[in-house]
Amino acid sequence: MIDLVWVGIGSVAVDCRYNRYIAPNLPLMTKKIQLLVLAFLPVFALAQLNLDVWQSEEVVDEFGDPTGVLAKSIYCEGVFSNSATSNSDLYARVIEQNDMIIIQLFEYQTPPSVALGLRDATGKIKVKREDATVEEYDAFAMKSGGVYFTQDIGRNFIDLVANGEGEKITVLVREDSFSEYGSAVYRFSLITQSVQ
Secondary structure: OOOEEEOOOOOOEEEOOOOOEOOOOOOOEOOOOOOOEOOOOOOOOOOOOOEOOOEEEEEEOOOOOEEEEEEEEEEEEEEEEOOOOOOEEEEEEEEEEOOEEEEEEEEOOOOOOOOOOOOOEEEEEEEEOOOOOEEEEEEEEOOOOOEEEOOOOOHHHHHHHHOOOOOEEEEEEEHHHOOOOOOOEEEEEEEOOOOO
16 A cells, blocks of 8 residues: 655645654654645635534545545634744644644645745644643654654644544644744644544
């Protein structure tokens, strides 16, 4: 089985056939990284985006054919700031499938999704819970874009998002947590999934 992934709409496919992933200064990830092929969705087209609602979508292969695997995703609004702008519009897409979560960040609410660095890197994100407590979670950012949480990196964040009983949390992603070169800050509200 070949797991191919498109990390966002219209971006390049990433071949993830490796049973492990090794990069400088990164821990060994023993679980295959399976990314989702959810391209060609009417994400930013003229169709209205359905915000803050978890939806099931069928994963398709690199040819656009259905695989029979379902993934859940939600679009959220937020803001981002960097050296050129302050509190500009942001869309965040959170995808959950097979014990993995991917966050895609879209500056000015348009594709492509943001890459947080020039190389793959681990870092941390912060989450503010409804009771005002702040928590940090380990994460992995790929140079092709996206912030990833797997069984090996960020398991607690997966548990919160997948089983959070509909709690509204605020997610903060700082580029400088993943790269020495960036200063962008991304903040968005996310409604966690309710256990059914």
